Structures are given as C-alpha cells and as structure tokens.
C-alpha cells in the first residue's frame with residue numbers, strides 16, 4: 001500500500017534502523033523504544049491487522065514469531081525473558097495499520113499491561 005508507513009519502510013522509501021531482512025520479513029528498531037530492546041518485526045506484504053489474516057498468512061505469522069525469538073537470542077535476552085505483542089485496533093493502541101510484532105526486552109516488564 002503506497003500510503004502505509006511500514007510498506008514504505010519495507011520498500012526503503014523511508015529510513016529505518018533495520019536489524020534483519022529476508023524476502024518476506026523485515027525487522028527494525030522502534031523509533032520510540034519502550035525497553036532496551038524494542039524491535040518491530042513485520043511482513044513485507046501488507047496486512048492491516050491480525051483480524052485480516054487468512055489461512056495463507058499462517059506461515060508468515062510463524063516467521064514473525066521465529067524471527068522475534070532469534071533476535072532475542074542474538075541480543076542475549078532470550079534466557080532472561082522478552083515479550084512479543086501484536087496490538088490490534090483502538091483499545092490495544094494500534095497506530096500503524098500494517099501487522100507488526102513488537103519484541104520488547106532487556107528490562108523487567110510488568111504484567112498485566114496498563
């Protein structure tokens with residue numbers, strides 16, 4: 001989608017601090033980090049929200065989760081712990097309508113979230 005921020009980052013039209021890329025997945029540092037590690041893992045293909053997934057997206061969601069875990073491992077926060085979050089729509093505070101998995105870690109994270 002031409003006016004989607006994360007599609008534009010995936011197409012390198014807007015700069016980002018990219019930490020991983022392959023044919024289907026991109027990961028970059030969140031511009032407003034909420035923890036020492038705050039990475040967004042996105043599919044390159046536009047899907048607006050988790051509610052828009054189809055069965056064809058099952059493998060892609062698995063890739064996002066595996067990639068988040070791999071980045072946590074690389075950053076040395078896998079054993080101490082990390083959080084992965086998909087925000088969906090207004091009550092969850094979704095602001096960018098292109099599916100993204102937040103990877104947060106490097107500090108203690110409270111539960112339940114606010």
Ligand code: AMP
Pocket residue numbers: 005016028029030031032033040086087093094095096097
């Ligand atoms: P959400 O609230 O789940 O939709 O998360 C959107 C996230 O995207 C927020 O954590 C923002 O800080 C982050 N964000 C917004 N614009 C950019 C950008 N240009 N580069 C990196 N992260 C961004």
Ligand code: ZN
Pocket residue numbers: 001004005006007008045046047097098
């Ligand atoms: Zn998009």
